[in-house]
Amino acid sequence: MSFAVVAAATLSSTPLDFEGNLKRILESIRLAREAGATLRTGPELEISGYSCLDHFLERDTFHHSCEVLAKIVENPVCKGMLIDVGMGVRHRNIRYNCRVLCTYRHIYCIRPKMALANDGMYREARYFTAWAKVRQVEDYQLEKVIRDITDQRYVPIGDQILATRDTEVACETCEELFTPLNPSTFSGLDGAEIILNSSASHAEMGRLRERVGLIANSTRKLGGIYIYANATGVDGDARILFDGSSMIIVNGDVVAQGSQFSLLPVEVTVATVDIEQVRSFRTSVSRNVQASQQAQFHRVCAIDLKLLRPADEVYLSNTLRISIPIETKILDPMEEVHYATGVWLWQYLVRSNSAGYFLPLSGGIDSCTVALFVYGMAKLVLTSIQAGETTTLSDLRRVIGDPEFVPGEPQEIVSRLFHTCYMRTKNSTEDTRMRASTLADTIGAYHSDISIDEAIAAHEIIIQKTLHYRPKYTIQGGSNSEDLARQNIQARSRMVVGYGLAQLSTTARGLRRAGVALLVLGAGNCAENLRGYYTKYDASSADISPLGSISKSDVRAFQRWARDNWNLPSLTNIINAKPTPELRPQAAGLQDDESDSEMGMTYEELAEFGILRKVEKLGPWSAYQRLLGAWKDKDMNSPREIAEKVFLFYRYWALNRHKSTILTPSVHLSAYDPDDNRHDLRPFLYNFEWPWQFNKIRENVEKLETMLISQAHQHEQRYTS
Numbered sequence: 072m073s074f075a076v077v078a079a080a081t082l083s084s085t086p087l088d089f090e091g092n093l094k095r096i097l098e099s100i101r102l103a104r105e106a107g108a109t110l111r112t113g114p115e116l117e118i119s120g121y122s123c124l125d126h127f128l129e130r131d132t133f134h135h136s137c138e139v140l141a142k143i144v145e146n147p148v149c150k151g152m153l154i155d156v157g158m159g160v161r162h163r164n165i166r167y168n169c170r171v172l173c174t175y176r177h178i179y180c181i182r183p184k185m186a187l188a189n190d191g192m193y194r195e196a197r198y199f200t201a202w203a204k205v206r207q208v209e210d211y212q213l214e215k216v217i218r219d220i221t222d223q224r225y226v227p228i229g230d231q232i233l234a235t236r237d238t239e240v241a242c243e244t245c246e247e248l249f250t251p252l253n254p255s256t257f258s259g260l261d262g263a264e265i266i267l268n269s270s271a272s273h274a275e276m277g278r279l280r281e282r283v284g285l286i287a288n289s290t291r292k293l294g295g296i297y298i299y300a301n302a303t304g305v306d307g308d309a310r311i312l313f314d315g316s317s318m319i320i321v322n323g324d325v326v327a328q329g330s331q332f333s334l335l336p337v338e339v340t341v342a343t344v345d346i347e348q349v350r351s352f353r354t355s356v357s358r359n360v361q362a363s364q365q366a367q368f369h370r371v372c373a374i375d376l377k378l379l380r381p382a383d384e385v386y387l388s389n390t391l392r393i394s395i396p397i398e399t400k401i402l403d404p405m406e407e408v409h410y411a412t413g414v415w416l417w418q419y420l421v422r423s424n425s426a427g428y429f430l431p432l433s434g435g436i437d438s439c440t441v442a443l444f445v446y447g448m449a450k451l452v453l454t455s456i457q458a459g460e461t462t463t464l465s466d467l468r469r470v471i472g473d474p475e476f477v478p479g480e481p482q483e484i485v486s487r488l489f490h491t492c493y494m495r496t497k498n499s500t501e502d503t504r505m506r507a508s509t510l511a512d513t514i515g516a517y518h519s520d521i522s523i524d525e526a527i528a529a530h531e532i533i534i535q536k537t538l539h540y541r542p543k544y545t546i547q548g549g550s551n552s553e554d555l556a557r558q559n560i561q562a563r564s565r566m567v568v569g570y571g572l573a574q575l576s577t578t579a580r581g582l583r584r585a586g587v588a589l590l591v592l593g594a595g596n597c598a599e600n601l602r603g604y605y606t607k608y609d610a611s612s613a614d615i616s617p618l619g620s621i622s623k624s625d626v627r628a629f630q631r632w633a634r635d636n637w638n639l640p641s642l643t644n645i646i647n648a649k650p651t652p653e654l655r656p657q658a659a660g661l662q663d664d665e666s667d668s669e670m671g672m673t674y675e676e677l678a679e680f681g682i683l684r685k686v687e688k689l690g691p692w693s694a695y696q697r698l699l700g701a702w703k704d705k706d707m708n709s710p711r712e713i714a715e716k717v718f719l720f721y722r723y724w725a726l727n728r729h730k731s732t733i734l735t736p737s738v739h740l741s742a743y744d745p746d747d748n749r750h751d752l753r754p755f756l757y758n759f760e761w762p763w764q765f766n767k768i769r770e771n772v773e774k775l776e777t778m779l780i781s782q783a784h785q786h787e788q789r790y791t792s
Contacts, residue, residue, distance in 0.1 A: 078103035086120035086307035127198035274314035291323025332410030405632035427488030429573035434503030472583030482515025562609030603727020619737025620744035623674030
């Protein structure tokens, strides 16, 4: 009986930080070795960092990756181990996203990625070419920096299996898992017992369950040991957050799982499994009929490498334990929001070397939720420090400039790096003012309460002197255009004042990092961004926007979750408050975001349109057709009412496309995130009346109404007869 001790490394890799990435890779190998592992795999493109983007078009990125690989294979920590690392490789002037299988002072082979991620958040085909030669290999000439260490000139590159003295190993990189004919199916049928999947899979609410299902179902049918290593933390794109949760699965059962949303720079997940479990599982007759028909892969023979450990050795070891199936940990959606935003805010702060965050806190549910995200970040940081993570403590001390600081509660962290400000005007209410003040006090933020009426008046005077004209609110007899202009002056004044306070806050307060600016947080939510329901360059324009891909319904759900799980009863007042921008005189009545005069639809309806437009990829006509069925039983269910909602959404989405060019970067947590400028490549100039599409809908409405009248008439005749 022989056992495989295998390790999946979860790493936080920074683009082009070759020094830091090398240290983290070597540390993961060391930890895997200490745990008794003879095989270690890590995340996709871990040497350079995944999100190098157009830096992958530069020679330097590939050259430095080779230099780092040389440092890895010359390190004695690799002795007796199979090391799988990810990097870009240039072969015959073609760039490939590759896995390099190596050991101490030797490269076994290079396996290029065969299916590239090229939609949604990803554009891999811009930088790399997919390897198209199934079960074929070529000779790859190693660069001199590696040849000098390994004394090799050529190694095989291509679609292949590595055969050690006691088992066989194959690779399947990230996107390949999601393809209908994933490569591990064929390599597994040809005898590969261990499958390595190196990933850079981003966080999205509910996506981990999908990932686990794909891996488990693949190995449940095929049999085998599947080692999934994912990146963690913020990579260079800023919008993408990798969520870790590396895992090891045997014959469909998860036997080890790493942390999801961790602050650890290096985490290694190890499992000890009996290779005979795979071999026994594969005695199925139907599986073997297909296996006997499988065309053979090229084998690279690692005659000097033995991966399996004998049963006696496992028994005598003080550290090795046979891994048994465990229940996969899948976070509650609101836990995902908490951990994802907390990790994202913390790593963004640490990497930007800023002194903290500044938030215009209006007292509304959106900005209050962003404040809670910062408080949640502080809770994660405190938990990490109390768990003994020295990197987190040293980062916190550097951020606040206090080398002796040791926090005892999250409020102490918040007070050192978070400045909130209620910027009231004569249109503001006491309710929002008190909600902002109460929340800031509860979470420990440094809070300011100021009036910006003078700044607004100054801007209005400048406009009046320039145009010889004074705009009025509609309640005062002005036009809608005048009313909107006066609202926008208030909104934009908040942005200008906010940035001024963020720039000078640390100096005025005499903090240890005086002169270092705070990062400004925006509070625009996903639905408002999608609809364009915000003022361009107002307080929604910020350095980062933690809420930018989160729907209003999830905002409310998170508030309830935080209230109940963090013992914050005062949040009830925020949850129950009507969303309002408070930009008109109070005499005009409550300014309700969801009213016909404002957005014209509910936040839930906006979220549904967002999914139809981006995820389902439906234009106005197809969206209308879908909603005829989906909204049939809603209170608003006539074809004309549905059509009017479709007209409203697509008209304003097209009109406001220009606003997407300045959307503040947000962590990507929803599939319909309207961060259009980077990841939704649609035009910016439309005929926003959509004449062909809308007329087709109008014709259908008239036809359906005629048919409904006819049905009603027939029903009446049957009833009277």
